[in-house]
Amino acid sequence: MIEAAQNPVTTVMRALADPTRRAVFERVFESKEISVAELTRGSGVTQGAISQHLKSLKQAGLVAERAEGRNVYYRAAPEGLEPLVTWMDHYGVFWRERFQNLRDLLKEIDP
Amino acid sequence: MIEAAQNPVTTVMRALADPTRRAVFERVFESKEISVAELTRGSGVTQGAISQHLKSLKQAGLVAERAEGRNVYYRAAPEGLEPLVTWMDHYGVFWRERFQNLRDLLKEIDP
DNA sequence: TAGATCAATTAGTAAATACTAATGCATTAG
């Protein structure tokens, strides 16, 4: 079946469904800012593959970039996860299962 | 890159990344219990396709079934979303960005 | 300047995937 112009939920899900690409996102997130070359190192795939994954992630709104000299630094854009959160919210998963955490988190933030 | 024995996050993400399959899950969820025939109606795809999607969803732990006579009734298993929740939890998306005022929320839930 | 490094893009390929049509196997109905 075909969707008109691609639902954001679909875009984000598809971006994160691939293990390699998700690993890229995770590394970007942990690194605050990281170049393509460094991402390529230890990724197990070529630089070209990494660039392609970054393109997908960017289109999904999950990462942003900053060019500096011949490097391009990527950083995570967790707001891009919003469509997922909204979608899941609909299923009441958060409250029922994370109830405990809410109280803990609140204490932690503002004791 | 290859993952040993398929990460649950990957399984769930992949299951929900396809719009048709995700629509099936949504309908199952809304219906509390629904037969394959009824799911097929108005789905735009064949009964076989629906059965295949249900198989994926079941393997991902997102639905469960109950056979009765020649019908098989499916119901949602939102616990199957747990891997997603856990994964996303790691990015602090839920509480910090979704609710500006946790205190109000907590009061509202448990005054 | 000439070379080296960084990143994006392209062309090509093997594998995965979403589908259909057809078949088979139960179960129910006439």
Add this chain to the structure above:
DNA sequence: CTAATGCATTAGTATTTACTAATTGATCTA
């Protein structure tokens, strides 16, 4: 019993996708 219905499964197909290798265009460096 025979016909019909509900569902799963199979084989086959077109499309998508994740990758590599190679190229290009920058920018930095010796």
